[in-house]
Amino acid sequence: MADETMLEVQGPEGTRSVRISHPDRVVFPEPGITKLDLARYIDAVAEPFLKANGDRPISLQRFRETIDGEQFFSKNPPRGAPAYIRDVMVVYPSARSHPQLVLDEPASAIWAVQMGTVVFHPWPSRAENSDNPDQLRIDLDPQPGTDFDDAVPAAIQLRAVLAEAGMDAFVKTSGNRGLHVFAPIRPEHEFLDVRHAVIAAARELERRMPDAVTTAWWKEERGRKVFVDFNQANRDRTMAGAYSPRALPHASVSCPVTWDELESVDPRSFTVLTVPDRIAQVGDPWSDFDEKPASIDVLLSWWQRDLENGLGELPFPPDYPKMPGEPPRVQPSKKVAGNWDEHGNRIDVD
Known part of the structure; x- marks a missing residue:
């Protein structure tokens, strides 16, 4: 068994030798x-892989041994x-800033594999404008009792909805049981708007x-439906890249x-095979994903319409700070109404 091998990788700067x-x-x-x-798989798909995932802050899901072992x-x-590995400073939900990896060429993606990466999780924004997404992403997640079909x-139907809002939608398998629907958008709005x-x-x-789709955040309320995971649109929330x-x-x-x-x-x-x-x-x-980026203004007008009709903010991920207008972060079956005010803030009860 060889201790290492060198993979000759073509890229914009010529051939690089990447140690494996x-x-x-x-x-x-x-x-x-x-x-x-x-x-070798990443090398073979490098062109479309980097078109979809390159020039974006990216998180690497790494494994020390097999996919059944320790991961981080x-x-x-x-x-x-x-030296050809780049990073960019980004802001996280905590308001902290930190450098995040960016992949620019095939050798950088293969280097990530050398570091134990299996799954690549790109941001929906570009490296030089990381606060303003240029992709609208919607995760369709089948719940127990439902499947890919x-x-x-x-x-x-979501494609038709987005078309009515002036957007061209693209679709990919999640790699598991669900689907990811993406639409290119103009990077004019920050994460909360998106x-x-x-x-x-x-x-x-x-x-x-x-009868088939739900936006219910709490699992006990979803039933046998496909969950539209809106929280994947938050800052520092990602899904597996194309x-x-x-x-x-x-x-x-x-x-x-x-x-x-x-x-x-x-x-x-x-x-992979x-x-x-x-x-x-x-x-x-x-x-041709990037050819017709759209405005999200129509969707934002729908958001405003729903607000006026009494549909407010939805829950944020549990590690987020409490957000304005957010409903109580308590499982509905365990909520005691008298312990919460109309704004979703907990009331101390003696």
Whole structure:
């Protein structure tokens, strides 16, 4: 077993030699995919992968051994990173600023694999304008009792909703049971506005598919429906990027698909072993993603309409500071109404 190998990687600055230590270490035990196999996968899909995920702050989901072992997230460049690894200063929900990794070329993504990365989580904003997303992202998450086939009609209807708001929507498999619907937007608004645009679209989708879709944050209220996870639109909340592997036994990939093929695809067929051939045969369904960025003003007008009709803010992630207008952060079945005021603030009761 070799202790290391060098992978010759083509890029904008010419060929770089990227060291892969322990290349024969198995990362995905079920299909026997090794660390070197994973590096070669990223090299094979580098062009569409970087088009989707490059030039963005990115978090790396890293594993010390196999996907069944210890894992952790890495955001800033570690000591000893190659000179071609870039970072950018970003602001987190706590208001702290910190440098975050940015991938600019194939060698940087393969270096991330060398560091144990399996899943790549890009921000919805560009590195030089990280406070203003240029992607609107909606995560369709099937709840227990539902599956991928239930997410498909929700995604198709969501596409129609976004089209009414003047947006071109793109879709990809999550790599698991769900779907991710993205739309390119102009980077004119900060994260809270984009979150509100997502909530407006989610509520409109829920109105049209009340028996199939839910925006209920608390699991006990969701039922057997597809949850529209609006909190993925928050600052420092990310999902697996396009063409990113997922840490699942069959080495699935979060794979862009066309709307025409959506109803017939099997998400389990998109893996580290199959996606390079798919791209070679059918190309990248997201190749024109950035051509028509849209305004979110229509969605924000829907948000304002819903506010005027009594639909307010929705819960934020639990690690966020308490946000203006946010409802109580307590499980509905455990809420005692007398302990909360009309603004969702807890009242101290003697």
